[in-house]
Amino acid sequence: MDRPPARSLRRVPQQDRSRRMVERILDAATRVLSEHGYDGASTNRIAAAAGISNGSLYQYFPHKDAIVATVLDRFADHLADQLGAQIEASLGAPWQEAGRALLEAQIGLFEEHADLLRIIVEQVPRLGPLDKLNALQRRLTDLVRVYLLLNRRAFRDDLDVDAALWILAETVGTVSIRYVLDRPPIPREKIIDELAALVVGYIRAQEPPGSTGRMNVRS
């Protein structure tokens, strides 16, 4: 019943003309997706936006979802490039600064492509997992994992690294996304500060004597 999410080209473009056409298709699809959403992005509309015939879409893509998947893969590549550059740029910096810079870069990128981001968040479930976006998320998570494992004794000694990583990834990811998509009346700097406080408060050593701390066994 479900179609395989093949995103390979049906036919390999050989002349310049056709290579430009594939580009035009993907650009138009990106635009139409951003403006009209997944359901509004009909093949006819994409073809019209690209200034080509709908039939020509099927010269290079086996079906509509392959076009969408390629658009989103491209976007994931873009994100990976930008964030990768940011990571390299912060290689020597202390982790708080590096994390902060990375977070800032991520939110900036999300803001820049908010429309496309919305499509991804809302429609990806039905497109099945997107390999490149998953890879990107895994890459970022691994980065944090390495740090956590190397500095284990600086943190709560009962910290379960895998659980913590899942929670942190989920938290930082979705808070960034929801901030960009829902635009709550909170300045961007504030969100970054608060997210940083959330993360640090979670992994740092243990509570000061005053507070009651963990909520188990109250005597």
Place this chain on the structure above:
Amino acid sequence: MDRPPARSLRRVPQQDRSRRMVERILDAATRVLSEHGYDGASTNRIAAAAGISNGSLYQYFPHKDAIVATVLDRFADHLADQLGAQIEASLGAPWQEAGRALLEAQIGLFEEHADLLRIIVEQVPRLGPLDKLNALQRRLTDLVRVYLLLNRRAFRDDLDVDAALWILAETVGTVSIRYVLDRPPIPREKIIDELAALVVGYIRAQEPPGSTGRMNVRS
């Protein structure tokens, strides 16, 4: 272009027979939505699942989205009832226990209705804001707001209550949802513990002198 999200009945059912029919429609719609998703829930399919004619749908609902909206409203009412009962039951308890019980109840409810929850998370944006679900979220947020304001001096003195509430709501909400929908290999108790640690670590007094958070600005 957009249709008003009217969810009122087109015609008020007067006989028992027709009241049962409205029930049958909503039950069938819930089932079909859970199993086939929004796009797969065609009016014909809903009618077939209810064992009635498609024409009869339009006796009581002005259009398809009104059916869906009613299903989701009903679900929101169910959640509100259950969580409301939990809140009442914990009225005297210390806040850590009360919060924990509420969180536990919420995750339990989500697990029980995971299919419907998935539809809501993935399809709600195009239905426009769902009043009853928003009301529920506001109700829970207000509960926490009251607590935060009453006990302000027990926490970080620089805590921005509005920003903190937004972050906390987003975090607790989406982590619960993603936990139920993505089923990471983490036991349920662990997730609740970790979420509690995350929240407490975020709002509690300030960090111990050893660690160097960037974000302190201790005046």
Place this chain on the structure above:
DNA sequence: GCTAAACGCGAATAAGTAGTCGCTTACAAG
């Protein structure tokens, strides 16, 4: 300039969709 393949077109197809309407059936009051 010729030819064969690559390219591109757009009308046509087949499958679905939400929503309507004239009709029949069930009910309840007199």
Place this chain on the structure above:
DNA sequence: CTTGTAAGCGACTACTTATTCGCGTTTAGC
């Protein structure tokens, strides 16, 4: 039983959709 109205039916409409296919056009190599 008769009659007015509520309830229910299902074929039908008007439309949109993704995808195909035969045919004309452009290109590259000779």
